[in-house]
Amino acid sequence: xxxxxxRVALKLLSICLIAVSLSSCAPAFLYRHADRLALxxxxxxxxxxxxxxxxxxxxLRALLAQxxxxxxxxxxxxxxxxxxxxxxxxxxxxxxxxxxTYQDLRADLFGRLVPDSAALLSSLTDEQVRYLDNxxxxxxxxxxRPLRESTESRLSARAAKTLDWLKDWLGPxxxxxxxxIKEWSMALPDLAPVRVARQHDRQQDVLHLxxxxxxxxxxxxxxxxxVLFPERTARSDYQQAxxxxxxxxxxxxxxxxxxxxxxxxxxxxxxxxxLIDDIHALAAS
Numbered sequence: 001x002x003x004x005x006x007r008v009a010l011k012l013l014s015i016c017l018i019a020v021s022l023s024s025c026a027p028a029f030l031y032r033h034a035d036r037l038a039l040x041x042x043x044x045x046x047x048x049x050x051x052x053x054x055x056x057x058x059x060l061r062a063l064l065a066q067x068x069x070x071x072x073x074x075x076x077x078x079x080x081x082x083x084x085x086x087x088x089x090x091x092x093x094x095x096x097x098x099x100x101t102y103q104d105l106r107a108d109l110f111g112r113l114v115p116d117s118a119a120l121l122s123s124l125t126d127e128q129v130r131y132l133d134n135x136x137x138x139x140x141x142x143x144x145r146p147l148r149e150s151t152e153s154r155l156s157a158r159a160a161k162t163l164d165w166l167k168d169w170l171g172p173x174x175x176x177x178x179x180x181i182k183e184w185s186m187a188l189p190d191l192a193p194v195r196v197a198r199q200h201d202r203q204q205d206v207l208h209l210x211x212x213x214x215x216x217x218x219x220x221x222x223x224x225x226x227v228l229f230p231e232r233t234a235r236s237d238y239q240q241a242x243x244x245x246x247x248x249x250x251x252x253x254x255x256x257x258x259x260x261x262x263x264x265x266x267x268x269x270x271x272x273x274x275l276i277d278d279i280h281a282l283a284a285s
Contacts, residue, residue: 031282035060042120045135046128052120059116067112072283074105079276083269090257095250110227118220121210129210136203143196151190159185166256169271170264177259184252189245194238201235202226 030037039056042048048056078101085094124132146154159182166181167173173181209222225232231239260268 031064032285034064045132046120046124047131052123055123056116056120059119063112063116067109068283068285071105071108071112072279074108076276076279076283078102078105079272079279083272083276086257086265086272087269089265090254092250092254095253099246099250107227111224114220114223114227118216118223121206121219122214122216124210124214129207132210133207136207140196140200140203143199146192147196154192155186155188155190158188169268170260171267173264180259181256184255188248188252189241191241191245194235194241198234198238202233205233 035057038060039048039053042056043053046052082098085097162185163173163178163181209219213219234242
């Protein structure tokens, strides 16, 4: 699962927690440096004062210590179960379980971040809010660039990344496998337009909130609502697009699972075990 940094404080840790822990990108190294990475990312968006940096640094260390104790064992159990379920091939019920469990873990992570995110956002000065606004505008412009390309170009690029990721996990793919996977990937919905609109909406929501109030409880309530009920804050077209994508992704996962060879499955299970071992070691450290 690729790492995707968000544009507000609530999701800044995702680059080094679930998104890192459940990916193939050196989770142990990144997790052990998560406090520094997250502090750097937050400072990039709001230009922290020395006092704020001290607060963020202390809270990140405490959050990561608690996360290592409480959450990493859950990640490990999830991946162990995933390995057991996929050893003889997946069915639709098991894929539904994997998607649902991942969403639960993700919601748990973001829920942990709400109190300290609210404390930090409530401490921002007007100048820092303007700084954040400028940074978010640059992000919005960057996010909109792919929309200048054709849909075919975006989908082709996405298919290429999907194939690269699968090759890393499964090993070499036959030409026939590559052709089928590319076909399935190209048929997935193009989320770029609704994602760009959604990102803009969420950025503006945060900026409007911070312009209206710096009350910590009000910000915390807003972030909690955002985490617990994301579908209620989304446009109907966005939510429909996400639902369609999830359904199509599940179909594709099931199709790929049926396509792979015994040797490819064995390689994926070995890589998954290495990830489990890494997370186990992190939880015990």
